[in-house]
Amino acid sequence: MNIKKNGNPFGAHRVLEPKGVLPQPALRIDNCMDYIYDNEILVDVQTLNIDSASFTQIKEAANRDEARIKAAILKIVGEKGKMQNPVTGSGGMFIGRVAAIGPKLEGKIDLKVGDKIASLVSLSLTPLKIEKILGIKKGTEQINVKAKAVLFASGIYAKLPKDLPETLALAILDVAGAPAQVAKLVKPGHTVVIIGAAGKSGVLCAYEAKRRTGVTGSVIGVEYATDAVKKISEFGFCDTAIKADATNAMECYEKICAVTDGKLADIVINCVNVQNTEMGSILMCKNEGTVYFFSMATSFTKAALGAEGVGKDINMIIGNGYTKGHADITINILRESPMIRKIYEKIYA
16 A cells, blocks of 8 residues: 555645635546545445435436435535535445554544444545445435445544444444534523434434433424324324425414413424525524534524514524534444334334
8 A cells, every 4th residue: 555645634635626625516526546645544435324414315316216316415525525415415324344543543533444344524525436236225314335445544433332233323423413512502491393203313313312301301203204203103203293294384383373372482302304494493483592404404594584584582502413412322322222123223224
């Protein structure tokens, strides 16, 4: 393995276009795997977990045809050197085995060659070279590949837990930031709305919110489809399940008013992967409450100007996929809750 010197800790040395930016906003990055820089980690990748908003967009654009989905992903990575959907701007994460560690990192990190890890930084900034797409796991955003990727010195990762199937760990770590942020935001007595409460991240948020609100609080789950609303009730993490279209702001407002006697929610967590749900989230939140947009389909412009337009003085948080201890918090949910584990194993294990 050839080693290049003086790699930037944030990966700026891999940026091809435009110069002066970091890898995430870059149009193209260097994904050559014939060498690594002295502060990089080279990983043999086995599975990609594409971001939900990104995968949904690619799937719909490809008319759900698997060959076209594969071709779209290969085209993006071939042009950009990373898996960053040009429509949604989002990426995903991977699992793989450490193939090489740059000399500047040796002895300074808790990894050795051969360790199995999950990346906890977005594929939208990760140098990636796909040799072959082996298949797409039905009903998920997981894609089995023969590929290589690079983690920068600033990149975060998690060693795969030995007590969980790898694909299960990948699925839950992909959304680890959401329940960890809920743990920070939700307090006893809060009324919490989870939009997309039956989904991949929503069910984890509902579980964590229920634990944090206590007996004096309330968790309200919102879903669009009838079968998803039924799942909210079956899972048992929400006190109330509402059928509503999150893109229909007035419907959301009227239904949340009905179940809260007009008091609205202290915290609204948006976990859906479709566009135009900003105003529904905002209108369900009480003044001086908080809306947490975990969805990568969120428009900052629509959220900011929309809240201003309806005179809402609320805190709005853009979903940072990282918060301290998020991997441990989320993995522990899987270990603590037989129901959560059953839900995830049915789809991913």
